Amino acid sequence: MRETRTPPGACLACGKIVDAVTSLDGGHRPKPNDITLCLYCGHIMAFGEGLRMRPLTDAEMVEIAGDRTLLKAQRARAAVMGHKRPADGRSRPRGLG
Numbered sequence: 001m002r003e004t005r006t007p008p009g010a011c012l013a014c015g016k017i018v019d020a021v022t023s024l025d026g027g028h029r030p031k032p033n034d035i036t037l038c039l040y041c042g043h044i045m046a047f048g049e050g051l052r053m054r055p056l057t058d059a060e061m062v063e064i065a066g067d068r069t070l071l072k073a074q075r076a077r078a079a080v081m082g083h084k085r086p087a088d089g090r091s092r093p094r095g096l097g
Contacts, residue, residue: 002026006051013043018053024073035064039077044070 008019018038021030030036030047035056037044044064048054056064064070 004029009053011038014041016040
């Protein structure tokens with residue numbers, strides 16, 4: 001995996017500062033309109049001009065629904081953040097509840 005520094009910006013959902021991204025394929029550098037997700041909360045966003053975060057358009061939401069790469073990223077995020085899926089099917093961080 002390859003980390004790329006980006007201009008610092010806040011996640012549109014949780015407000016955490018995002019200043020780097022990691023490519024799952026190891027070689028991709030982010031560009032405007034690429035999809036990303038917040039490591040902290042999992043919110044899905046897109047890069048805008050200057051690699052600033054922007055909300056997804058309705059068309060982008062439909063396009064990425066069930067996308068295998070995005071699902072892989074969500075699984076990787078869950079592993080990094082220590083999430084596990086309890087028997088009731090809801091996701092929550094380890095050590096909470």
